[in-house]
Amino acid sequence: MLKQRILWLAALLRLGLYIFLYFSMGIARSGTGLIGKRYGEEEFYFKSIDNLIKYGQYNYELNYLPGYAGRMPGYGVIYGFVKILLPDNQQYVYNAVIATQIILGLVAVFYLSKLALILTKKSNLTYIIAFLYALSPYSIQSDLFVFTESFASSGLIISLYCFLKALKSGRLSYYFIAGCWLSWVVFLRPFMLPFFGFWIVAYAYYHRKTIFVQIRQTSYVITLLLLPFIIPDALWTARNWFIYKRFVPLQTEYAGMQYSDLYLETRSYVAAMGEEPVLWSTTSLIVWLTRPIPPARISPQPWQFTTLATYDSLVWLRNQILISRNDSIPALVRATSEKRAASALRRYRIAFIREHPVRYYLITPLRLTYYLALPDSGASVFDLPFNELSIWQKVVRLFFTAWHWFWTGIGLFSFLVWPRKFDITLLLVRLAPIYCILLFVVALHHVEQRYFFLVYPLTLVSAVHGVFWLWTSWQRLSRS
DSSP states (O other): OOOHHHHHHHHHHHHHHHHHHHHHTTOTTSSSOOSSEEOSTHHHHHHHHHHHHHHSOOOSSTTTSSOOOSSOTTTHHHHHHHHHHSTTOHHHHHHHHHHHHHHHHHHHHHHHHHHHHHHHOOHHHHHHHHHHHHTOHHHHHHHHEESTHHHHHHHHHHHHHHHHHHHHHOOHHHHHHHHHHHHHHHHHSGGGTHHHHHHHHHHHHHTTTTTTTOHHHHHHHHHHHHHHHHHHHHHHHHHHHHHHSSOOSSOOGGGGOOOOHHHHHHHHHHHHTTOOOOTTOSSSHHHHHHOSSOOTTOOOOGGGOOSSSOHHHHHHHHHHHHHHTOTTSOHHHHHHHHHHHHHHHHHHHHHHHHHOHHIIIIIHHHHHHHHHHOOOGGGGTSSSOGGGSOHHHHHHHHHHHHHHHHHHHHHHHHTTOOOSSOOHHHHHHHHHHHHHHIIIIIISOOOOGGGGGGTHHHHHHHHHHHHHHHHHHHHHHHHO
16 A cells, blocks of 8 residues: 555655746746747647637638648647636636646656556555656656647556556456546547557456456457547547548548658658657757758768768758758749759668668667657756856756666666566556657657657656566575
């Protein structure tokens, strides 16, 4: 049995860290009046709800598209509820959404602890996990930004706890609650849809000795898990078919954005080399390719060259990309440069894979995993460059960065080490982080730091469990 006062202490410490980051990240003096930060992408969720309330049209840009299905309304439903209550004060609406994220993040401390207790069966380990999670700026920052990962992370914790509780206790109500929370997670981050299937398979394995005898019980469980998703998704799909004239059960490709071939090829090319494939990166080759005046420290490196992509050909490519992005140049010239650049990027990527197979198949996944899961999490603790920080601020930033690298690194390593005796609970805890790595690193070759916010708490649980398992295994070996 967990001592609630210890968990309350962890939650209070997390609240204290929220307040610290509110000042250290420059939110307090930003002049926006918000208690967090806008990320920019929330417009696709919130403007769609604004237009739905005002004009009956779920579309982020009114009358621009025949029908918008680029974002599922899982995030917008929270915004919409607050917007109806506070229609005339946008600042209060945003603050209410951020405050809800913070509150649910505090609630998640308790449910992550309960989940950890089911896995470890050790109260002391559970308290360690609670405090590590509570005092992690990496996880807290997601609650202070206006984006979906905060709710999705908290929702995943609660849904997985309810599912594990249902497996252990057999109570059907927990399956329904787990299905409700997981449905919301999918409406927030649609790529989590396969977890309905994963959990059904896990249930079948856990009850493998009786599943064919208790067919009615199994059908109840599957229905309770899926029904909270099937009903709202059926309405969403019907709406998309009626308006969009397409079968869209989740959302359209690229979140409804109209990306050019040049942008997609640029992203694919740098990702093939293990570079961070986002335009706001400060270290990736994509910055050198797309910015008129890139940072001096960024330029093509010899290991990136191929027989096609020499330094001179990359300079030519960069010029073509810059021409295509220059609105002062005639449209026909820009279109020609865009086609040339996209075609060249395609050839350069294929040449890199052919000429550097070891780097592409071994090193690139490791580099992309680093950019996904191991960024400099301390960089955003303060809103000043490192060289402008005071001594104590530098110490704090370096401490938080080392803290994140250490525990996340152990968590990633723990995915490679499994106990000899199979444990379905451990698999379910590790499944989400492993799935995200396989999806974004291996399958899509597109990573952003925020994608890992969703599964970071479960990575932390796996890390602590892995350290404890290695310690107990070493002790048993030393005694034998």
